[in-house]
Amino acid sequence: MGGFILVPILIIGLFILFASFFTVKQQTAAIVERFGKFQSIRHSGLQLKIPLIDRIAGRINLKIQQLDVIVETKTKDDVFVRLKISVQFQVLEQKVYDAFYKLENPHDQITSYVFDVVRAEVPKMKLDDVFERKDDVAIAVKAELNEAMSTYGYDIIKTLVTDIDPDIQVKAAMNRINAAEREKVAAEFEAEAERIKIVAKARAEAESKRLQGQGIADQRREIARGLEESVDVLNNVGINSQEASALIVVTQHYDTLQSIGEETNTNLILLPNSPQAGSEMLNNMIASFVASNQIGEEMKKKNLEKGIVMKKRPKRQTPPRPEEGEDLNY
Template identity: 75%
Template sequence: MEVIVFLFYCIVFFIFIIILLLVLGAFFTVKQQTIVIVERLGKFQSIRQPGFNFKIPIIDSIAGKVTLKIQQLDVTIETKTKDDVFVKIKVSVQYQVMQSAVYDAFYKLQNPHEQITSYVFDVVRAEVPKLRLDDVFERKDDIAIAVKGELQEAMQSYGYTIIKTLVTDIDPDEQVKQAMNRINSAEREKIAAEYEAEAERIKIVAKAKAEAESKQLQGKGIADQRREIAKGLEESVKVLNGVNINSQEASSLIVVTQHYDTLSSIGSNNRSNLILLPNSPSAASDMLTNMLTSFSASQYVGEKLKEK
């Protein structure tokens, strides 16, 4: 009797456990930004939204979950440009399941990553070979737009929308990068040399202008000096004429005086290397005699010419 009672309690407990598991299995929760696919006996039954949900135990089952969050897939493609340079291009694709097409996203496409990768490879390898390496860097946005357009058209039928495509990296072959660096370095050196040459030219022009202005001022100073000397000589001649000394004698006297003033000036400067010839004691007398003779001869010739 006791054994029968024990078995009875065991069966009741077992049934209770089964019922409890069935009850617990009938309820489930769905997280935010997630969709759950429920199948009944292997056939699509319903799409369950976020929150608390119920399903028939054993008959209904959760076939899978679909996230509505924006996802990102990074694809690296190696291809060749129009000028035969191999480059690795990294394309980032941001995509999302359309809430209105969850059924298509879950049942029509087995692996969205592989599908998107295939389309990215196809578009990039069709667009990049049309461009030179420099154009690839400049038109990377055009490449991204072309990828997005192709993906959007293809993936929309599977329940996916393409949010954004970005060309995040363009990596040429190492030798090509070194060559580009050398070209950039040479270009910068060329520009630096042009600036240095322009600066040197400005210095030369400025120096030439300064020298020209200096010569101009020097010439003006000499002209003013000579003008003042001429005025002084004129005044000296007038003074000598006032004491009954004619112009010829006055001129000779002035020349002799300047001669001795020059000698005196040279003698006062002990660092001067200038030698004035002639420089004998009789030089002044000979110079005066020659000047008087010259003046007399010129006066005589002038009178003869007047007589004719």
């Protein structure tokens, strides 16, 4: 009979023993109440409480937490936009009591403040300013939250505007504007590249023409020098300049005919190539040289006679100037 009574007592004793101890994880705080009244705050490690009298009312996470809040509002230029605000916060270790007993739902409280600040700041900005000054929005949210939540034992570590999403039609219009701007810049670069090509090609052609002209001038200069030397050689053997020039022309004529006959891929060229035609060409050249010399001699004579007449013409007599006071009437 005594053994049956000992077993329940032993079981109850073990239950009371195990209920007296509890553990608290790292970066966590446990709130202990006694008969519904706050008793103490226990931190990480093995802790002791009175069974059936003390109870764990709750646990507070002391790690840095993040709350994402999506706010839809309107900008100054009447564009609806959705902003994603990420709030990083932490419960202060020395204010665990305030964080546990003063706020029923801290997430809802933080969300309300975020909505209030964002909808007060964004309507002051145009859509482009929202993208450029998103840090200003984040700073305003952090300042408002720090002032409000510090009373409840929460510290706002950082607030971030992680996403800005305009209306789908506005986004499409912005993409079209961006694409048109890039196409405009691309067209300007392509036009500039084409202009550079045209200028370079024109400069190359100009340089080619200059060198070609210089080559032709050098060629003609050498031909003239060779003709001059040929005429001098013929003059040394008793052939005058007219006959020498005619002989050189006829010789070049027949050399040309010979080169054309040797070339198989040349086109058909009709030239006077009979002996009579060559003789007529020579006679015509000599006659033209003689006529040119006669005309030149006649012009020299006329110029000479004109100069003699100008020298013999008497000078015009100018009457003497009257002396001062002399009568001009004759």
